[in-house]
Amino acid sequence: MSARNGNGERHTTLLALTSSAMLLPAYQGAQADAPPEYTELGLRYSKYKEDDIPGRKSFGSGSERYDIDVAQFHLLAPVADSWSVALDVAWEDMSGASPWFVGESADGDPRVIMSGASIEDTRTEVSVNTRYYYDRGNAGLSYTNSDEDDYQSDAVSLDGAFNSADGMRTYAAAISASWDDIEPTQGAVPTNTLQDDKDIRSAWIGVSQIVSKRAIVRFGLSYTYRDGFLTDPYKNRDSRPDERKEWTASAGYRHFFQQQDAALHVDYRYFDDDWDVVSHTLDLSWHQNVNDQLQLIPFLRYYSQDEAEFFDVVADTSQRYYADDYRLSAFGAFTYGLRLRRELGNWSLNLAGERYKSDESWGLYSGDEAPGLVDYWRYSLGVDYVFR
Template sequence: MIAKTNEKRPQEASSNSRALNALTSAALAIPGMAITAVSNNAHADAPPINTEVGYRYSHYQEEDLPQSDVASGSTQRYDIDVHQFRVLTPVGENYAVDATFDYETMSGASPYGTVSDADGNPLLVMSGASIEDTRMDLNVKTTRFYESGTASVIGGYSTEDDYEAFNVGFEGTVDVNDKMTTLMGGIGYSDDTITPTQAPGFNRVTNESKYTAATFIGVAQVINAQSVFQTSLNYGYSDGYLSDPYKLVDQRPNTRSSIAWNNRYRYYLGDLDAAVHADYRLYMDDWDMVSHTMAFEWHQNVDPNLRVVPSIRYYSQSQVDFYTPIDMPAQPGDKSSDYRLSPFGAVTFGLSAIAHSYNWKVIVSAERYVADGDLALGTVEKEHPGLLQYTLVTLGFDYSF
């Protein structure tokens, strides 16, 4: 039997539980007063007038590993295809329902752990290249619109061969100061169960669970006719089985607390018919990890029906306090050589184009991600050989009626 892994997508280790992504996205958005490259006017939240359906296809391809970094197993990494369907529709005069469904298939190989080479540097122990899995994820958000704010209920379910998650969340916004200021907040809860695939020669757990609770508060402020700023605080707490059952050596604490400070700034340049988006995120947790994320986008209107968006994102994180570059089975206490818990930096370059005409919108985007120890803000003595490089291409459309 081919062993499986739960390392199925490119996530920095400081990201929230996947079942709480909707709540996290809400904290990072600027509700009700977004300034885009299409308009230099702030606008209040209002229920949609039309129904909108959308589809996205994404192909994610990790770069293969150099043979010199692998002690055993495949040098191939993941190849993932994602189909996303979305429906946003008004219900009556004051309600809207926003539903998304993801269908994801993946194949490839994953790191089991690390061993030492003759010079004391880590080499990867990889799985075979025939890991295959399918994931389905459904999230539904129902929003009630008021004259001075919104209230939303979020529910979701995710399933794959060895993982099942349920989540629920509540969030809301209140407009004050003549709708120049928006206060926001939310709470969320996720209940996850993992039933790892068993394989000969491995002593894996058979059934484990964890729960994650998250909350956020924030404020968005219209500065003037050209600019908006938002800041928010997120707190997350996880309890239960937080280790990776597919690693050869992996023992983590059974709780994790985190806090993130998110900041977003939007500025419209009327003379250029463009907008600048600048984001910064500081993350800290009680596993002793600290990360910084900075992102910049330039939204340029080429003509009334076409917008081009180049972007760059920088990320850097420190290691958790129980990280070891090389697996040490005899070491007592918590320990892990997971590359997602190692120190590293990463840069993502992106380019998107959005074309629209009448009721149609077409989206094309591409990203290139490179992680490296030399890109970290601090000194990395031994770079993990499992750090990712990947390409992500997305095609999609929206139709309103």
């Protein structure tokens, strides 16, 4: 997702690419430490739409928020006997408005002032990955470039996995670095910088273990260090530290139920950082095979975070650091949805729909409600093809 309003957050596209490749079947069978048998191709279109912000939470009669179209392309191909290459490209086109700052109404209620005129921007992201498979594991190298009008990022990552002699356990690790440049678009409102940059360094270790013929578990730890301009350049009342240190601990579990012909996925992540943000994320999904061609996947995600130490619903600009960004507030959120996969020979059709709703009262941590909290819908439609 992309916006003209850049913010201080780093994102996880490369993470997802590397982790999805890195954590694949190395754990699960002897055939896993070999390149894919066939070339695979995927295309996906997604529509992301945020709910309007109501008049009671904003000055004026309410406002539309972001509306984003996303197209994705994925190619994974075997090369020689021991290598694979992957290419991922994403295009995003977005328009809408975002919270600019939070003020107080005449009766003392916090209300959002939106960014005003509709924002238009596009983003293109290209990722390439090459992977080498050896007897007891695999190793990959990735490069990702993300380009938009006001933001450019280059990132590299290296990962590896090593299986125990009996193949029951896999040890994995990854490191990454990125270099990002920010040059906010100059419009009707002043920005917090004209040009700046930020860097990120990250490391991750994980171990997975086959528990039985039907179950596998994994644990992971990560550390991420962000350095540079982490303030949101477009928000009116935003000043953040130039450093951020983050830690995560995560666990995952997969269990196949033979009688139901279905797989249960359970994932949990604990997050902590030196901005006093703490969060818990629980993901549940049920992968039901209806027949040989059709799979239905209902899913549910719960997320809760504590607020950053410098967050206030109405920012206190007399402090050294301050922000009224709803994403730094204490809140809880539920995501629920359904995915469908239909096999048609070498083709497969993929459909997905999900709803995200957030509220301060749903969180595990107390805090004042930020009026800018977001709800959204997302729909996806796509096809995959295997060159058998």
